Amino acid sequence: MKCSRTALDGVLLLEPQVFEDERGFFYESYNAQRFADASGLAPDFVQDNHSRSRRGVVRGLHYQVGDPQGKLVRVIAGSVYDVVVDLRRSSPTFGQWIGAELSGENRRQLWVPPGFAHGFVTLSEHAECLYKTAGYWSPAHERTLLWNDPALAIDWPLPCAPILSARDLAGTPLAQAEVFA
Template identity: 75%
Template sequence: MKCTPTAIAGVLLLEPQVFTDERGFFFESYNARRFREASGFEPVFVQDNHSRSHRNVLRGLHYQVEVPQGKLVRVVQGTVFDVVVDLRAGSPSFGRWIGTELSADNRRQLWVPPGCAHGFLTLSEEADCLYKTTEYWSPAHERTLLWNDARLAIEWPLMGEPILSAKDREGRPFGAAEVFR
């Protein structure tokens, strides 16, 4: 597994070693020992999630307070533009964002540490995202950061207006968001 740090402390881009032959391909999508060796982290995953989204659906930017989730995100069908925003007040990258393309073809994964907001925009006709979390979903602690906040200036590769849920339309701007101290 190749592990590449990003501009946000602790956010990692992971690329598995893929074995291909005339039958197709094989790769380990997760191996605790290799993840620990590559990243220095040893997360305990408690929940696996699967979402399917249509083209131009934007989900996020989501995070949880009090019970923050680490997430290991990958795409098994289609392509998304995946975004992470650092909400850890003591971090050198506090208030910054990174975006990367995750797809079934590139097989990349993104490690999103606790204390960061996460979201994605579907670029293909449909996309299936799978992600492991280090904490259970807690509706009482879930928060949404406004996806188009001018302070963050995220460069979403939009094709017209995104398709949003009500909670994503009503996200808080960065200046009013609960952050991690």
């Protein structure tokens, strides 16, 4: 597994070793020991989530306060532009974001530690995302950062008019958001 650090401390881009031949391919999508060796982390994954979205769907930017989650995100079919925003007020990169294309073809994964908001836009006709979470979903602690907050200036590569849930449309701007110390 190749593990690359990003401009946001703690956010990692992971690329598995893939074995391909005329039959198809095989790779370990997750191995606790290899993840720990590559990242220095040993999250306790307690929940797996699976989403399917159509082209132009924007999900996020989601995070949890009080009971934060780490997420290991990958796409098994289609393509998304995945975004992570640093919400740690004491961080030198507070309010900054990174984006990466995750797809069934490139098989990249993104580690989103607690203290960050996460979201994506679907670039392909459909995309299926799998998330391993370190921490359970807690509706009482869930928050949504406004996906198009001008203060964040996220350069979303929108393939069409964005499609959002009511909750995501009503996200909170960074200036008023509940963030981490």
